[in-house]
Amino acid sequence: MPARPCRSICLADVETVFDIAGGDGRVRVGVPAGSRGWCRVGRLRLYSEYPFGLFQVWSWLNPEFAALVYPRIEIGAPPLPHADDAAAEVATKRSGEEFSMLRDYHPSDPRRSIAWKASARHDTLLVKEFEQRRGQDVALEWAATAALVYEARIARLAAWVLAAEAAQLRYVLRLPDETVGPGIGPDHRHACLRALALLPGAAT
Numbered sequence: 622m623p624a625r626p627c628r629s630i631c632l633a634d635v636e637t638v639f640d641i642a643g644g645d646g647r648v649r650v651g652v653p654a655g656s657r658g659w660c661r662v663g664r665l666r667l668y669s670e671y672p673f674g675l676f677q678v679w680s681w682l683n684p685e686f687a688a689l690v691y692p693r694i695e696i697g698a699p700p701l702p703h704a705d706d707a708a709a710e711v712a713t714k715r716s717g718e719e720f721s722m723l724r725d726y727h728p729s730d731p732r733r734s735i736a737w738k739a740s741a742r743h744d745t746l747l748v749k750e751f752e753q754r755r756g757q758d759v760a761l762e763w764a765a766t767a768a769l770v771y772e773a774r775i776a777r778l779a780a781w782v783l784a785a786e787a788a789q790l791r792y793v794l795r796l797p798d799e800t801v802g803p804g805i806g807p808d809h810r811h812a813c814l815r816a817l818a819l820l821p822g823a824a825t
Contacts, residue, residue, distance in 0.1 A: 656823070660687060698780035701790070727806075734749050760795065778817055
């Protein structure tokens with residue numbers, strides 16, 4: 622019967638206990654984020670009381686790492702501005718028209734638009750270009766959230782970004798000093814959430 626692993630090393634502040642025997646020696650540590658913006662890990666205390674708990678050896682770690690924390694997402698946000706008109710237009714185009722052309726794949730394109738058979742024939746990724754992609758864009762306006770307090774405005778716009786992505790609608794984010802898009806897809810979503818995360822008042 623294998624011996625039980627010895628939990629011999631600890632990280633203070635984040636209350637993580639781990640053992641480095643076996644595996645690749647990597648440890649996942651969760652650090653709480655207090656607010657949107659850049660979250661820096663800060664100084665961590667690594668220590669051990671192995672094997673008897675009578676003595677403690679320790680050292681400080683100063684990781685040079687920062688992660689961008691996206692803003693809070695409003696729960697139960699209202700529908701997208703003008704989403705119904707845009708969605709109706711997309712539905713009409715899809716039901717009655719063929720795609721107009723094939724073009725090279727871009728990272729922001731949804732996977733469902735990839736023309737797999739044509740891509741295999743040409744040995745490169747191609748996507749179907751539908752006319753509705755050039756239709757009405759959903760405008761996510763900072764001014765449309767004026768009735769809310771500052772952080773709630775950011776939370777609503779973040780929720781609308783995710784809603785537009787889920788509905789596969791092209792959208793543009795208009796902030797007081799920046800406009801992102803129009804566009805759709807993972808790269809555009811990240812650019813919008815990044816812009817919201819770094820609005821004034823964010824952790825730096």
